[in-house]
Amino acid sequence: MANVTGQMSLPRLTKANYGNWSIQMKALLGSQDAWEVVQEGFKEPTTTTGYTASQTKALKEARSKDNAALYMLFRAVDESGFEKIAGATTSKEAWDILEKVFKGVNRVKQVRLQTLRCKLEGMKMRESESVSDYITRVQAVVNQLIRNGETLTDARVLEKILRSLTDNFENVVCAIEESKNLTTLTVDELAGSLEAHEQRKKKKKEETLEQALQTKASIKEEKVLYFQNFRGRGRGRGNGRGGQGGSHEGFYNEKGQSSQQNWRGRGRGRGRGSRSNYSNIECYKCYKYGHYAKDCNSDKCYNCGKVGHFAKDCRVDKKVEETTNLALEDEANEGFLLMAQNEVNDNNDTLWYLDSGASNHMCGHEHLFKEMQKIEDGHVSFGDASKVEVKGRGTICYLQKDGLIGSIQDVYYVPDLKTNILSMGQLTEKGYSVLLKDRVLHLKNKQGRLVARVEMGRNRMYKLNLRSLQEKCL
Numbered sequence: 001m002a003n004v005t006g007q008m009s010l011p012r013l014t015k016a017n018y019g020n021w022s023i024q025m026k027a028l029l030g031s032q033d034a035w036e037v038v039q040e041g042f043k044e045p046t047t048t049t050g051y052t053a054s055q056t057k058a059l060k061e062a063r064s065k066d067n068a069a070l071y072m073l074f075r076a077v078d079e080s081g082f083e084k085i086a087g088a089t090t091s092k093e094a095w096d097i098l099e100k101v102f103k104g105v106n107r108v109k110q111v112r113l114q115t116l117r118c119k120l121e122g123m124k125m126r127e128s129e130s131v132s133d134y135i136t137r138v139q140a141v142v143n144q145l146i147r148n149g150e151t152l153t154d155a156r157v158l159e160k161i162l163r164s165l166t167d168n169f170e171n172v173v174c175a176i177e178e179s180k181n182l183t184t185l186t187v188d189e190l191a192g193s194l195e196a197h198e199q200r201k202k203k204k205k206e207e208t209l210e211q212a213l214q215t216k217a218s219i220k221e222e223k224v225l226y227f228q229n230f231r232g233r234g235r236g237r238g239n240g241r242g243g244q245g246g247s248h249e250g251f252y253n254e255k256g257q258s259s260q261q262n263w264r265g266r267g268r269g270r271g272r273g274s275r276s277n278y279s280n281i282e283c284y285k286c287y288k289y290g291h292y293a294k295d296c297n298s299d300k301c302y303n304c305g306k307v308g309h310f311a312k313d314c315r316v317d318k319k320v321e322e323t324t325n326l327a328l329e330d331e332a333n334e335g336f337l338l339m340a341q342n343e344v345n346d347n348n349d350t351l352w353y354l355d356s357g358a359s360n361h362m363c364g365h366e367h368l369f370k371e372m373q374k375i376e377d378g379h380v381s382f383g384d385a386s387k388v389e390v391k392g393r394g395t396i397c398y399l400q401k402d403g404l405i406g407s408i409q410d411v412y413y414v415p416d417l418k419t420n421i422l423s424m425g426q427l428t429e430k431g432y433s434v435l436l437k438d439r440v441l442h443l444k445n446k447q448g449r450l451v452a453r454v455e456m457g458r459n460r461m462y463k464l465n466l467r468s469l470q471e472k473c474l
Helices: 001-005 018-031 035-038 051-073 079-085 091-101 106-123 131-147 154-163 166-181 187-230 331-335 424-429
Strands: 235-240 267-272 351-355 361-363 369-381 387-400 405-413 420-423 434-435 441-444 450-455 463-465
Touching: 018 051, 018 131, 035 051, 035 091, 035 420, 051 079, 091 351, 106 131, 106 434, 131 154, 131 187, 154 187, 154 420, 166 187, 267 331, 369 405, 387 441, 420 424, 450 463
Parallel strands: 351 420, 361 405
Antiparallel strands: 235 267, 351 463, 361 420, 369 387, 387 405, 434 441, 441 450
């Protein structure tokens, strides 16, 4: 046994690994037939007078095992741990000292149990974490609880794992709860089912990525082919002045001959290559043939409404930007409470911006609120990572076209906000529908009736005058 202990690599005890260290040492001492001596203890007799030969031999063996076990404990601790057990004369005495120091008395055990229980209940699977790694984390805490005297059944551990997985496993969790008996299911069986689902999801994601890369490569090849076939330009030399010539180098037919012939004019000069045939090229902007989208003249000017130029290059007098919510005559007859405002409105109190990126209605004018509930420690985050305080939430009322009072509920009061914002997301939660088509926003209620029709401004914003809202609360 001495030769074995001298060559053996022993686990090292630290301040944080007593649970795992004790399990390893019990197995190691048991393999050397010395754990029984550590557990029961060895007591040196005061005298050996009258011992038989067999009793003397057994005493020597027990003394040897105890000394070997004590030596192994000395080697398995660091310097601070050795100082604690240096005065021990038996292996049992050394083991009891280490257990009391690192595991603690009953009161310390209770505190440790409370900490481990809170840690187990607060554990959740991370988005970037695999199922195997998460279950290993849970089992590590469960093992620590069991070593400190806690009783945990497999069913309780399974329930903890199932309710703390990410949303990607929601479907498989429901299937497991419906089809399998959690009282007989083991943690290993659950891990196998979850890992199989994870592998299928990962394989599907890789296939989708591969298809996307193949599509991207195919599009790139098609672009190269287009440039080779239709965008080639050449230079020719003629014997006469002003002569023009063209050639498409590298553009060959199946027989390896050039698809176009170089020609020489009389005189000497250089000219631009001949244009390719664009009759089969379809523009994806105007859907007409004969040109590319970048050469298309179908762009419409926001200012004058004519095609062929942009608003910044328009020579017509600039229009006053309209903040309009137009209603057709037949719609107005049906009782829509819409208003048209063609003049500039510099009053930010009545002007609201429809925003698809805002999570809530927001207003910076406290006098507009009919009622408000104060909010403490509230804030709103913007896209530039800046934050502003939210001071309250309430209802804003406005006068409608028919003289009735319309209101918007659940509006945040943000004092630092200079513009009023209507959240399209909050509108859709209330049952409204939003359609964006041809630079026009259509807002409809739950019954599908048009509530507002807003044209996009030059700054690509949709502005709404709240006096055009319906009586029904948004």
